[in-house]
Amino acid sequence: xxFQLYKTRIKCxxxxxxxxxxxxxxxLFLAIFFYMGFNNLAKGESIDTIPVAAVTEDGGENEFxxxxxxxxxxxxxxxxxxxxxxxxxxxxxxxxDKIAGYIVYSDKPVLHIxxxxxxxxxxxxxxxxxxSRKGTINNISNSIDINQEEANKDFTDVLAxxxxxxxxxxxxxxxxxxxxxxxxxxxxxxxxxxxxxxxxEMVDIQANQSAVGARINISPVHKMKLLSCNLLAAFTLHYLxxxxxxxxxxxxxxxxxxxxxGMILLTCMLGSFCGIALGAMVCVAVKTNVKVRGAILxxxxxxxxxxxxxxxxxxxxxxxxxxxxxxxxxxxxxxxDAFYCLYYYDGYNRLFENLFMLCILTVVFGAVAYFEIRRRxxxxx
Amino acid sequence: MIVEVKNLVKRxxxxxxxxxxxxxxxxxxxxxLLGPNGSGKTTAINCILSxxxxxxxxxxxxxxxxxxxxxxxxxxxxxxxxxxxxxEELTVYENISYFCSLYVKDKKEVKQLxxxxxxxxxxxxxxxxxxxxxSGGLLRRLNIACGIAHKPGLxxxxxxxxxxxxxxRNKILERIKxxxxxxxxxxxxxxxxxxxxxLCSRISIIDKGKVIATGTKDELKNMISLGEKITVExxxxxxxxxxxxxxxxxxxxxxxxxxxxxIKSKKGKNNLIHILDYLQSHDINFGKIFTEMPTLNDVFxxxxxxxxxx
Ligand SMILES: Nc1ncnc2c1ncn2[C@@H]1O[C@H](COP(=O)(O)OP(=O)(O)OP(=O)(O)O)[C@@H](O)[C@H]1O
Ligand SMILES: [Mg+2]
Numbered sequence: 001x002x003f004q005l006y007k008t009r010i011k012c013x014x015x016x017x018x019x020x021x022x023x024x025x026x027x028l029f030l031a032i033f034f035y036m037g038f039n040n041l042a043k044g045e046s047i048d049t050i051p052v053a054a055v056t057e058d059g060g061e062n063e064f065x066x067x068x069x070x071x072x073x074x075x076x077x078x079x080x081x082x083x084x085x086x087x088x089x090x091x092x093x094x095x096x097d098k099i100a101g102y103i104v105y106s107d108k109p110v111l112h113i114x115x116x117x118x119x120x121x122x123x124x125x126x127x128x129x130x131x132s133r134k135g136t137i138n139n140i141s142n143s144i145d146i147n148q149e150e151a152n153k154d155f156t157d158v159l160a161x162x163x164x165x166x167x168x169x170x171x172x173x174x175x176x177x178x179x180x181x182x183x184x185x186x187x188x189x190x191x192x193x194x195x196x197x198x199x200x201e202m203v204d205i206q207a208n209q210s211a212v213g214a215r216i217n218i219s220p221v222h223k224m225k226l227l228s229c230n231l232l233a234a235f236t237l238h239y240l241x242x243x244x245x246x247x248x249x250x251x252x253x254x255x256x257x258x259x260x261x262g263m264i265l266l267t268c269m270l271g272s273f274c275g276i277a278l279g280a281m282v283c284v285a286v287k288t289n290v291k292v293r294g295a296i297l298x299x300x301x302x303x304x305x306x307x308x309x310x311x312x313x314x315x316x317x318x319x320x321x322x323x324x325x326x327x328x329x330x331x332x333x334x335x336x337d338a339f340y341c342l343y344y345y346d347g348y349n350r351l352f353e354n355l356f357m358l359c360i361l362t363v364v365f366g367a368v369a370y371f372e373i374r375r376r377x378x379x380x381x
Numbered sequence: 382m383i384v385e386v387k388n389l390v391k392r393x394x395x396x397x398x399x400x401x402x403x404x405x406x407x408x409x410x411x412x413x414l415l416g417p418n419g420s421g422k423t424t425a426i427n428c429i430l431s432x433x434x435x436x437x438x439x440x441x442x443x444x445x446x447x448x449x450x451x452x453x454x455x456x457x458x459x460x461x462x463x464x465x466x467x468x469e470e471l472t473v474y475e476n477i478s479y480f481c482s483l484y485v486k487d488k489k490e491v492k493q494l495x496x497x498x499x500x501x502x503x504x505x506x507x508x509x510x511x512x513x514x515x516s517g518g519l520l521r522r523l524n525i526a527c528g529i530a531h532k533p534g535l536x537x538x539x540x541x542x543x544x545x546x547x548x549x550r551n552k553i554l555e556r557i558k559x560x561x562x563x564x565x566x567x568x569x570x571x572x573x574x575x576x577x578x579x580l581c582s583r584i585s586i587i588d589k590g591k592v593i594a595t596g597t598k599d600e601l602k603n604m605i606s607l608g609e610k611i612t613v614e615x616x617x618x619x620x621x622x623x624x625x626x627x628x629x630x631x632x633x634x635x636x637x638x639x640x641x642x643x644i645k646s647k648k649g650k651n652n653l654i655h656i657l658d659y660l661q662s663h664d665i666n667f668g669k670i671f672t673e674m675p676t677l678n679d680v681f682x683x684x685x686x687x688x689x690x691x
Contacts, residue, residue, distance in 0.1 A: 001486050008471070008479045015470035204468075207432050211466030215527070218430045218460055219483040220452035226483075376449035377434045380393055381427055 002229055009233035019196045023241035027190040028248055031183060035253050038179040050119045051081045053090035053102035060084070064109050064130065071126070080123070103127065108134075180343060181336065183255045185310035188335035190245050191268065192301045194275025195282065197234035199297060201227065202283035202369065203290060208378045209283075223376060234276060242268045258343040263351065267342065270358045271335040277365035278331065284372035301332075308332035334358045382444070383408050383535055383566045384429065389438035391424055391590070398424045399435070400590040406568055411561050413581030414570040415677060417689055421590040422570040423463055426539050430460065442535065456484060459533035459565075463540045465524045467512050474499065474508040477526050484531035498530035502556065518549030525553065529560060536560055537568045542576065554580055574677040574689055586681055593684050598677065605683040607633060607675050608646040611653055614668035615642045615660060622663060629655050642667075 014020065054065050061084065071079040085093065090102035094114050101113035101123050111127045113120045203209045205227050207217040216226060246268065249255040257264055282297045307330050309316030316336070319327050327333040334354045341351040384406040391399040398421045406412040414422050427433040429440055431449045440447045442454050467476045478495040485491050499505055502522040512520060521541060529536055538557065542550045557580060561567050571577050577584055578598050585595040594601055618637050626644070627635050631652055634645040646652045653672060660667050681689040 001482055001488070004482055004488060004491075005479070008475060008482075011475065012468050012470045211462060211464040212468055214427075214432060214462060214464075215460070215466040215480060216483070217432055217449075218455060218458065219480070220455040221483050222450075222452075377431060379434050381432060 002225075005226065005229050006233050009230050010236060013197070013200070013233060013237055016200070019193075019200065020237075022196060023190065023193050023238060024244060027186050027193075027241070027245045030186050030189070031245065031249055031253060031255075034179070034182050034186065035255075038182065049078050049081045050123060051083070051099045052123060053085040053093055053099045054082050055085060055087045055090050055102060055104045057106055059086075062105060064103075064105060067130070068126065080126075180256060181309055181313050181316065181340060183249055183253075184336045184339035185305060185308050185332065187242065187245060187249070187268070187339060188271065188308055188332040189301070189305045189310060190242050191271030191335050192275045192278070192304060192332055193241070194234075194238045194272045195279030195297050195301055197238050198231075198276035198279025198281075198369075199283045199294065200279075201230050201234050201276075202280045202373065205230065206284075206373060208381045209290070214381065217376065224374065227373070231276065235272060238272045238276060239269065242272055256343055257339070260342055263342055264339075267335065267338045267351075267355060270355055270362065271331065271338075274331045274335075274358050274362040274365070277362045277369065280369035281365040284369050304330045304332035308336045328357050329361070331358060331361055334361075382406065383442065384412075384568065385439075385441045386425070386429060387439045389425065389428055389435055389440065391421075391428055391433065391435040398590050399428065399438075402438070402587070402590060403592055404585055406566060407583070408566055409561070409564070410582045411557070411567040411569060411580055413577040413584040414568065414587060415572065415574060415577045415584055415681075415689070416570075416587035417572050417681075420572075420587050422572075422587065423539055424590070425587070426460075426537055426568075426570065429537070430458070456531075457534045459529040459531065459536040461525050461528040461536070461538040461541045463543065465512075465520055467520075467523055467527055469512055472509050472511055473504055473515070473523055473526075476512070476523065477530050480527045481530040484533075494530050494532065498526040501529075501559075502526045503552075518545050518552075521545050521549065521553065525556065529565075532565075534565055535568070536565045539570050540572070541569075542571070542573070550576070572689065574681075578677055584677070586677070586684070588681070588685050594680065601677060601680050602675050603648070605675065605680050606648050607679055607683065608648040609651075609672050609674055610679075611644045611646065611656060611670070611672045613642040613644070613656065613660070613670050614640060616640055616666045618642060618665065622665070626656070626659060629659065631655075 052068070054068075056062060056065070065082050065084075068080045069078060069082050083099075085102070087104065090099070090112075093099045094102055094112065097114075100117070100119040101111055103109045103111050103123075108131060109127050111124055113123070204212055205216060205223060207214040217223065243265075246257065246264070250257050278300070279297060282300065283293060286293045286296055288296075305311075307315060307319055307326060310332070316327075316333065319333070327337070334357050338351055338354040338358070341354065345351070382405050384404065386402060386404040389399050389402040390397075402421070402425055404412075404414075404425070414425065416422050424433065428435045429442070429447065431440075431447050431451070442451075443457065445451065445454055447454055468479070471479060474495065477498050478491055481494050481498070482488075482491045485494060499508060502525055504519065504522055504526065507515060507519060512523065515523060521544075525538075525541060528538075536557075541557075542553055545553065554576060557567060557569065569577065569581060581598070583595070583597055584601060585592045586601070587593065594604060596604070615637075623635050623637055626632065629652070631647045632644055632655075633647045634643075636643040644652065644656060653670075657670075678689045681687075
C-alpha cells in the first residue's frame with residue numbers, strides 16, 4: 001500500500017502546476033536568459049593574455065615585473081604580456097589601444113589606463129594586491145629584524161599565494177569563466193525550490209494547517225510513515241527537476257560542470273534535501289497564515305540566491321571576504337561553491353567542507369520541523 | 382455505548398468552549414448534536430477524535446479509551462468534516478481511493494470500496510473531475526464519500542449540509558439514513574433543527590459547550606411546558622379581549638400582531654375549541670386557522686431563553 005500512496009502522492013504533486021513551474025520551468029528560463037546574456041561576454045571573460053606596458057626608471061626588469069610575468073592563466077598561458085617601453089611609447093600604445101594600460105614604476109607601481117574594462121580591472125587588482133602584500137612584508141621585515149634574504153623568500157611565498165589566488169589553484173587546463181558561477185547559482189536556486197515541496201508536505205500533514213491534514217490525522221496510519229512516503233515523493237520530483245536542469249545546462253547549453261558526475265549528483269541530492277528541509281522548517285516555525293509564510297519563504301530563497309551571487313557575482317566574493325559565516329549559513333552559497341569546486345579544483349577539501357555544512361544545515365532544519373510535527377494532538381485547529 | 386464522553390472540558394486560552402460536556406451514543410442510532418453556531422459542536426467532535434487536546438474529561442469509543450494512536454479504533458471511524466477535505470489535484474476517484482487506502486491495505490478491496498462509495502453518493506458521472514470543477518453539492522457528496530468509503534461502524538458528520546441547496550440536502554440526509562440502515566452508528570451535528578428532527582433518533586441539545594437536554598425528539602418536547610401552538614387570522618382584536626383569552630384555562634401565552642393571533646397552549650391540552658368559542662361569542666371575524674406542535678426551537682427557546690438560529 002505504501003507504494004500506492006507514494007504513487008498517488010506523486011500524481012498529486014505533479015498536478016500542482018505552480019510548484020512544477022517553479023521547479024522545472026523557471027530555472028530553465030533563467031538559464032536561457034543568462035546564456036543569451038553571457039554568450040558574448042563569456043568569450044571576453046575566458047581571459048586572453050593581457051598586454052601591458054611597463055615604464056621603469058632604468059628601463060630594465062624588476063621584481064614586480066618578473067612577478068607579473070610569472071602569473072599564468074593556464075599552464076603555458078600567461079596572464080600578462082609585459083613590454084618595457086619609454087613613457088611616450090607607452091602613452092601612444094595606450095592611445096591606440098595596443099595595451100590595456102601601462103605601469104610606471106618608480107618606488108612603487110602606478111597604473112595608467114584609458115578606460116575601465118575587464119582587462120583593466122584585472123591589472124588594477126593585481127597592482128593593488130601587490131601593493132598591499134608588499135606593505136605587509138615590509139612591515140614584517142621592519143618590525144622583526146630579519147635578514148634580507150629571508151624577507152625575500154617570504155615575499156616570494158606571499159606572491160606565490162597571490163598567484164594561487166588569481167589562478168585559483170585550478171586544475172591546470174581550465175580557463176577561468178566567471179559566467180559559470182551564474183549557472184551554478186541557478187542549480188543552487190533549483191535545489192532551494194525544494195522549499196516549496198517541503199512546505200507543501202508540512203501543510204498537508206498537519207491537522208491545524210489544512211483540512212486534508214485533519215483527515216489524515218484521524219486515519220489509522222502512522223503520521224510519520226505517511227510523511228516519509230510523501231517526502232519521498234516530493235524528493236523524487238524535486239531531484240528530477242534538478243537532473244532535468246543539469247541535463248539542459250550540460251547537453252543543450254554546453255555549460256561545463258566538471259567530470260565528477262557522482263559528486264555532482266551527490267551535491268544535488270544534498271542540496272535538494274536541504275531545500276526540502278528548509279521549506280519544512282519555515283512552514284512549521286513561522287506562525288502566521290499560509291500566504292505570509294509562503295512569501296517569507298520566497299524572500300529567503302531569493303535572498304539566499306542573491307547572496308550567493310545570482311544577480312551580481314561580486315556579492316559572493318564580497319561575502320566571502322567580509323562575512324564568510326553568511327556564506328556558510330546560506331545553502332545557496334554552499335551549493336554554488338560546491339559546483340565551483342567541482343569544476344575548478346581537483347582536490348576535495350573545499351567541496352567536502354561545503355557538503356558537510358550543507359548536511360549540518362539540513363539536519364538542523366529537519367530537526368526543527370520534526371519536533372513541531374511529531375505531536376499528534378493540537379491545542380487549536 | 383459506542384461513544385461515551387464524560388465531563389469534557391476544553392479551553393481555547395480564556396474561552397471555555399466545552400464545559401463539562403457529557404454524551405453517550407448507543408449502538409445503531411443516529412445521534413444528533415444540535416446547537417447554535419459557536420456552541421462547541423466542532424470542538425466536541427475534534428476532541429472525540431483526539432485531534433484536539435482537552436483539559437479534562439474522558440472519551441471512550443467502542444468501549445476503549447480514545448487516543449491519537451488508537452489505530453484499531455480509528456480504523457472503524459468515518460468522519461465527514463465541516464470543511465471539505467480533499468486534495469485539489471486529485472480527481473474524484475483518486476481522492477476517494479487515496480483516503481480509503483489509508484484504512485484498507487488490500488488494493489483490490491480499495492478499488493471495490495471506492496467504486497461502491499462513488500455509486501453510493503451518485504458521483505458516477507464525475508469520477509474524472511477535479512474538485513474545483515464540482516458544484517457545492519457535488520463537492521459535499523465527494524467529501525462524504527471520502528469519509529465513508531471504508532465502511533466504518535461509526536460515522537461522524539459535522540454539519541455536512543452547510544451551504545448545500547435543499548435538493549442536495551435531502552439526498553444527503555437520505556444517504557445518511559441508508560448508512561445507518563446498513564448498520565453504522567451515526568453522530569450528526571447541525572444547527573438546523575429540521576434536519577435533526579427529521580433524521581435523528583436521539584438528540585443532545587448543546588449550548589455554550591454544555592449539554593442542556595438529551596432525548597428523543599418527543600421526549601425533548603415533553604420536557605417543556607408548552608403544548609401546541611395555534612395561529613388564527615383574526616381582525617380588530619382589542620387589548621382587553623386578549624387579556625380575557627389569557628384567562629381561559631391552559632393557555633400559556635397570547636400574542637397579536639398583523640391580524641395574526643398566536644396562542645401557545647400548555648402541554649398536552651387542547652385549546653382550539655375554547656378559542657373558537659370565544660371568538661364566535663364575541664363576534665370576532667376570523668379566517669385561516671392552523672395549529673402546530675412545538676419544535677426543537679421552542680425547546681431551545683424555553684431552556685435558554687434565546688432562538689436556536691439568529
Ligand atoms: N481555534 C480556535 N481558537 C479559539 N477559539 C475557537 C477556536 N475554534 C473555535 N473556537 C471558539 O470555540 C467556540 C466553539 O466553536 P465550535 O467551532 O466548536 O462551534 P460549532 O458549534 O461547531 O459552531 P458552528 O455551528 O459555527 O460550526 C466558539 O466560540 C468559537 O469561537
Ligand atoms: Mg462547527
